[in-house]
Amino acid sequence: MDDTSRPVRVMLVDDDRMARTAFMMMLAGDGSMTVCAQSANGREALAMLQEAKTLPDVILMDVRMPVMDGIEATARITHLFPAVKVLILTTYDQDDYAFDGLARGASGFLLKDVTIEQLRAAIHSVVEGDAVLTPRVTRAVVERSVRRIGGDADVPELRNRLARLSPREHEIVSLIAEGLSNSEIAGRLTIETSSVRKDVSRILSKLALRDRTQIAVMWYKAGLDVTTPR
Missing domain, CATH: 3.40.50.2300 (Response regulator)
Structure with a gap:
């Protein structure tokens, strides 16, 4: 096999x-x-x-x-x-x-x-x-824990890193933070799942992160909401 x-x-x-x-x-x-x-x-x-x-x-x-x-x-x-x-x-x-x-x-x-x-x-x-990242619990888990570990000092630096993203990449990051999978993001944005995968790979490279879980953590540590405009 x-x-x-x-x-x-x-x-x-x-x-x-x-x-x-x-x-x-x-x-x-x-x-x-x-x-x-x-x-x-x-x-x-x-x-x-x-x-x-x-x-x-x-x-x-x-x-x-x-x-x-x-x-x-x-x-x-x-x-x-x-x-x-x-x-x-x-x-x-x-x-x-x-x-x-x-x-x-x-x-x-x-x-x-x-x-x-x-x-x-x-x-x-x-x-x-x-x-x-189950949507019904992800936000509560990450936001509450970010407050617990005190991430406010890192907010400007994290927002500067996220500002390097294109508008489309920024939107994809917000949807990852919302708990959506690649296929769900593709449906939301009316694009191919393969395109989302490429975008996620590019985002990980730009942000120097290991995986999409770290993307969600960075988003919430930066104090951003899933509807926050760029």
Whole structure:
């Protein structure tokens, strides 16, 4: 099976065995993905990755775990294995943890009450290069956490960097911050998805950022609203 047709490899990291079982069952009926590994904490997950002959494509990472929590594990994994995408599993009362995960390199976050369809779509999205920034929680998570870490001093510098973008690029950044995927942005702007991908790549280069999650974080740290004009 070539790399374009093989199932997406998913690793589950959660100290709750029942939670891991539930997520495994949610993925079991989808032939396009397979659970390749499971672990009960971040340190164990890191050790498994270091010994693995084949890395997972996506890790579903719980936040609160013994030995090593999901935030520290995410930071180490995304540094040592940049090709591996991490999705943080969170609940409403863990919003701050979700932001910390994004800041440490996660490709997005999912609420633990995610539906089967949402879970599968999210996994495919991060494999294809999208971030998973659920619109109904993204703004609250990022804005509240930016206030918590006190980002006001950086606002002028961040706005200057964003001012280097063209009007179209600026609009795309605002839509990324709103939580839209590439295909949703394409629909909103009535352009091809491939054009959005090219624009996002160019934006990342101009802003010297790693991924679209960092784009959203920069937008909110700059104190901008999704409707803020250029």
